[in-house]
Amino acid sequence: MEFKIACWNIRGICHVDKQDELKKFIKDENISVCAILESYLKHGNIDQSCNNVFGRWNWISDVNVSSNSCRIIVGWDSNKVNVMVYHMDRQVIFCLIETVDKCSKFYCSFIYASNSGLQRQNLWKELQNQAIISSHCPWVLMGDFNVTRYSSEHSSGCSFANDDMADFNKCIDAIEVDDMGSSGFHFTWTKSLKNPLCGTLKKLDRIMSNEGFLKVYPQASGIFLPYLVSDHSPTILSIPNGLPKKKKAFSFMNHIAYKDDFLQTVATIWDTNVNGHKMYQVVTKLKLLKRELNKLNWSNGNVSKI
Structure with a gap:
């Protein structure tokens, strides 16, 4: 920024x-x-x-x-x-x-x-x-x-x-x-x-x-x-670039759910072993899932193509 x-x-x-x-x-x-x-x-x-x-x-x-x-x-x-x-x-x-x-x-x-x-x-x-x-x-x-x-x-x-x-x-x-x-x-x-x-x-x-x-x-x-x-x-x-760039907030695109790899991606992350309290496990897995869903969103070039 x-x-x-x-x-x-x-x-x-x-x-x-x-x-x-x-x-x-x-x-x-x-x-x-x-x-x-x-x-x-x-x-x-x-x-x-x-x-x-x-x-x-x-x-x-x-x-x-x-x-x-x-x-x-x-x-x-x-x-x-x-x-x-x-x-x-x-x-x-x-x-x-x-x-x-x-x-x-x-x-x-x-x-x-x-x-x-x-x-x-x-x-x-x-x-x-x-x-x-x-x-x-x-x-x-x-x-x-x-x-x-x-x-x-x-x-x-x-x-x-x-x-x-x-x-x-x-x-x-x-x-x-x-x-x-x-x-x-x-x-x-x-x-x-x-x-x-x-x-x-x-x-x-x-x-x-x-x-x-x-x-x-x-x-x-x-x-x-x-x-x-x-x-x-x-x-x-x-x-220019004197301040760190703000990270964009995660947005879930509905079309991702129709991609072939969506269910497998969610299942893989949810099967990840995370130590700690139940709420900590859920939050950690959601953070990991955001990164993978972003990748899935941009896969195949066109974000709107399913």
């Missing part, structure tokens, strides 16, 4: 309409892990809002390390994945994500960078520490970096890279990551969501990974969706 991780700067999920939009987004896109950025939630209302959005999911936030209000929240479906937090501050939550069947395991940094270039210096230093921890292991970075890499990432364009852009690219080179292949919106932020004529757009949200991640998950890709209720595009990382 496809494994999806989402990251979205939705700005203020204390409002019920945005909570409803998030719940719909998680359900419609079949998300297993979702990071919410710029939540504006405080100690008094974070539990109610997160429980409303995530339901039975587990979740954590950086409310205890943010000065004014919660900046980053990460929720996950514990039936599918386990999340272990290694580091948390007001600009990044660094964690290990592992599917419950242990088929997929990688480090992930959910980022909401500061608007201040000076404060972002602390983030660049922290990412270098995380690069050391995740060295030779799959590592992906997602979120709002609040700075662009190239002049082409400004709708108005610019003739040169400023100091903030240079610092960002210097960090990227140091931690040896790069943008992952993606589709959807190029400009992930609009200055005015309510003004359709607004021409100020930038690429602030990204999905980046190291070489180790690309080697383990070569088919992984990102998508940047329309803005919806936020001035930022929802970001999704998709990993």
Whole structure:
């Protein structure tokens, strides 16, 4: 099954309409892990809002390390994945994500960078520490970096890279990551969501990974969706076959009973010696019979041919 991780700067999920939009987004896109950025939630209302959005999911936030209000929240479906937090501050939550069947395991940094270039210096230093921890292991970075890499990432364009852009690219080179292949919106932020004529757009949200991640998950890709209720595009990382495939429920086809081998197949399984209580014997034989009836169903090529 496809494994999806989402990251979205939705700005203020204390409002019920945005909570409803998030719940719909998680359900419609079949998300297993979702990071919410710029939540504006405080100690008094974070539990109610997160429980409303995530339901039975587990979740954590950086409310205890943010000065004014919660900046980053990460929720996950514990039936599918386990999340272990290694580091948390007001600009990044660094964690290990592992599917419950242990088929997929990688480090992930959910980022909401500061608007201040000076404060972002602390983030660049922290990412270098995380690069050391995740060295030779799959590592992906997602979120709002609040700075662009190239002049082409400004709708108005610019003739040169400023100091903030240079610092960002210097960090990227140091931690040896790069943008992952993606589709959807190029400009992930609009200055005015309510003004359709607004021409100020930038690429602030990204999905980046190291070489180790690309080697383990070569088919992984990102998508940047329309803005919806936020001035930022929802970001999704998709990993094909990242979750175990669900087994289809057994269905008894009536035509099987008319096949020549049906009675003999049932008799053979029912004559199998099974030790244990009577009910255990019945359940075990039924499980064995399911496999044989499935084979019988597909025998002779055409399932409807008797």
